[in-house]
Amino acid sequence: MDSVDLQVLATARQWAAQGRRVAWVTVARTWGSAPRPPGSWLVVRDDGLIEGSVSGGCIEDDLVARMRAGEMGGTQPFTLTYGVTQEEAARIGLPCGGTLEVVIEPSASAALLDELAARLARRQLTTKRVDLQSGLTTLADAPRGATWRWDGQQLHTVHGPQWRLLIVGAGQISRYLAQMALALDYEVTVCDPREEHSAGWDVPGTTLVSSMPDDAFLAMVPDPRCAVVALTHDPKLDDLVLLEALKSDAFYVGAVGSRLNNNRRRQRLTQHFDLTVEEAARLHGPVGLPIGSHTPPEIAVAIAAEMVAVRNGVQMQGLGVVPQPHAPSSCAVA
Incomplete structure (x- = not known):
């Protein structure tokens, strides 16, 4: 979990400590030109305030609207899929051909948020498992090299210094x-x-x-x-x-x-x-x-x-760097 996600977690804990309901939204699967990779996440407060990102802003707007309309109540996790058709992609604002599936936990546990924060403070690699059938979210130690997994019923995301x-x-x-x-x-x-x-x-x-x-x-x-x-x-x-x-x-x-x-x-x-x-x-x-x-x-x-x-697998060839007019020092990157 990088520094940006740590800020999201800190905000979620603050909201939960204030007695606010917090929904946790995670990208579970993507097809085509999806804006964010699987495992990306955000939190939405019960009044529509948001922290984090699962897209360039288009899906966030829809999530806020759903929260304010009362469509994200209860405790049972569920899924939403965006961009199934070209019309839906255009309405939401996803890139052409992109599809994104998210898992929504409509009421994240304050105790679980605190436990995850404590694990990360110990730099403990942790798997968060969301079971859609039982509705339970649990934390456990993750083996090094573990990655996210989603089979349509259970979502496993990895948090910590991988x-x-x-x-x-x-x-x-x-x-x-x-x-x-x-x-x-x-x-x-x-x-x-x-x-x-x-x-x-x-x-x-x-x-x-x-x-x-x-x-x-x-x-x-x-x-x-x-x-x-x-x-x-x-x-x-x-x-x-x-x-x-x-x-x-x-x-x-x-x-x-x-x-x-x-x-x-x-x-x-x-x-x-x-x-x-x-x-x-x-x-x-x-x-x-x-x-x-x-x-x-x-x-x-x-x-x-x-x-x-x-x-990230980016090829370094052909980056086209303009040389500096002065001689580099012995430590300079050249």
């Missing part, structure tokens, strides 16, 4: 990147065995470890929802963790440094270690999108943006 990021090095770039990654729903671990660098680390919500980076990475038991970014400029720290990460299922592996230094790094890893050329080619180095970054926050933005793109 993605993990290991940042090697506790420097300035790491501070900005860690904060951005937390907002993007990553569980963030920062590894730096150098006490002179790690002593001042104080980013809330992150875990600092002092082991060697490759040991820290293997201890995470990496999976396809892991990312690794090496930011120390020290081959003794960066290379070994990159070696392990590039052989793993981690979806993103990046290293700071110039293009020349990263090419040399690839050569070291393939010539002196058991890394294949194909595995070495997975390295994002220089790390981050080429947006002319120079300062630590700019570099962190470039890294976070590239991680989002890779996570």
Whole structure:
């Protein structure tokens, strides 16, 4: 659950604590050009106030109208489908051909909202199950890698830090990147065995470890929802963790440094270690999108943006970046 969803949850809890009825609406299934993916959600207060999003605003307007008309009373969850016909899509405002099915819980439990908030505060990966037949909504621990499921009767959505990021090095770039990654729903671990660098680390919500980076990475038991970014400029720290990460299922592996230094790094890893050329080619180095970054926050933005793109399956070729007229610094993303 990212920072936006946490705000939705906080608002829902506030409304429930005030004694207001709160309906929870979740995208269960989409066809064609639907505006939001399955798992997107919002809450509607009994007077029509809304927080969150399941579309570009068109479906939200209809939900508000239904709430104010008294069509979302009771406690039994039910479904609505938008955009079944071209006429319906045009009326609601969905893109041509798009269809979207939502599950509506017309009276979300205040106790359940509080329990979910407590689980997320502990960064506990949680499955929320809505059973349309029984009308019950329950929470349970979710295995890592769990995703939403909908079979027409039971909706399973996953909430919590599904993605993990290991940042090697506790420097300035790491501070900005860690904060951005937390907002993007990553569980963030920062590894730096150098006490002179790690002593001042104080980013809330992150875990600092002092082991060697490759040991820290293997201890995470990496999976396809892991990312690794090496930011120390020290081959003794960066290379070994990159070696392990590039052989793993981690979806993103990046290293700071110039293009020349990263090419040399690839050569070291393939010539002196058991890394294949194909595995070495997975390295994002220089790390981050080429947006002319120079300062630590700019570099962190470039890294976070590239991680989002890779996570969403966006192809990086042909982005067409205009080169800067001045020479980049050694840390610049190029």
